[in-house]
Amino acid sequence: MVGLPLNVASGLHRLAHERLQTKTRSVIMKNGLTVLVVDDDVAFRTRLMKAFAARGHAAHGAGTVDEAVEVAARVKPGAAVVDLKMPGGKNGLDLVSELVTRHPGIQVAVLTGYGSIATAVDAVRKGAINYLMKPLDADQILAAFDAEVSEEPPGELEGTPSLARVEWEHIQRVLTDCDGNISLAARRLGIHRRSLQRKLGKLPPLE
Numbered sequence: 001m002v003g004l005p006l007n008v009a010s011g012l013h014r015l016a017h018e019r020l021q022t023k024t025r026s027v028i029m030k031n032g033l034t035v036l037v038v039d040d041d042v043a044f045r046t047r048l049m050k051a052f053a054a055r056g057h058a059a060h061g062a063g064t065v066d067e068a069v070e071v072a073a074r075v076k077p078g079a080a081v082v083d084l085k086m087p088g089g090k091n092g093l094d095l096v097s098e099l100v101t102r103h104p105g106i107q108v109a110v111l112t113g114y115g116s117i118a119t120a121v122d123a124v125r126k127g128a129i130n131y132l133m134k135p136l137d138a139d140q141i142l143a144a145f146d147a148e149v150s151e152e153p154p155g156e157l158e159g160t161p162s163l164a165r166v167e168w169e170h171i172q173r174v175l176t177d178c179d180g181n182i183s184l185a186a187r188r189l190g191i192h193r194r195s196l197q198r199k200l201g202k203l204p205p206l207e
Contacts, residue, residue, distance in 0.1 A: 034058045036077040038068040038095060039111070040087050048081065051138035065090035069098050077106060079145055082128075084112035084119070085179065093119075093126055100127030109144045111136070119176065171199060 035052050039045040040063045049059035060075050062068035065086050072080070080099055084092040096108050109130045110123045120131040130144040171189065178184040182200075186193040 032056050032058060033079055034060070034075055034077045036068060036072055036075070036080040036099075037061045038063075038065075038080065038086070038092070039083040040064065040085075041083070048138060048141075055138065055142070064088045065092075065095045065098070068095055069102070072099060072103060076103065079107040079109075081109050081111060081141055084110055084123075093123055096123060096126040096128050107145050109141055111141075113180075119172070168199075171196070175200075 035057050037045050037048050037052070037059055038061070039048070042063065045061045045063070049061050052059040058075075060071050060077065062071045065088060068080075068082070080095075082092040082095050082099075086092055086095070092110050092112075096110060099106050099108055108128045109132055110128045111132050111134055112119070113134045123131045132141065132144055171185070174188050175182070175185045178188065182196055183193050186196040189196065
């Protein structure tokens with residue numbers, strides 16, 4: 001998985017939340033909550049589970065979408081932290097749909113090392129309450145669960161996107177399909193690898 005420069009990641013994170021209206025409510029995380037942590041990175045998953053446990057929450061882990069569905073059926077989690085990129089042919093967005101359907105009321109936060117507006121909006125439409133960029137810690141994730149998203153379904157981004165925006169979105173989709181492999185993405189896009197790297201190194205167009 002390739003990570004975008006910090007300024008690009010920050011821009012994507014900000015844009016992904018532009019149309020989400022949030023409000024502060026009582027911190028339900030003060031009480032013990034059952035949290036499902038889904039990530040194929042064993043070290044990261046274990047570290048996050050320990051961090052949640054240290055804060056008084058019951059944490060359970062899974063390394064694949066299918067395993068996560070099985071664990072969720074057993075422990076009935078009230079919240080889930082789901083990595084976007086998962087092995088086995090299913091990704092984190094597939095799991096969001098499964099969890100929201102099988103466990104009404106569950107709060108799901110999607111984590112990713114890189115992403116795009118299209119992916120963020122798709123995650124929220126499938127039922128995620130937040131879309132967060134790595135790296136981050138347990139406290140940042142808990143804070144995301146404390147931000148209640150407006151019940152109004154996210155609409156399309158206002159205005160007609162510029163050609164630069166359309167190009168950026170297309171590049172992000174191809175890069176995601178290529179599992180972050182820049183060389184493969186460049187071949188599919190029909191451009192030189194260095195040209196793609198330069199495009200990825202720039203902030204995404206605002207409109």
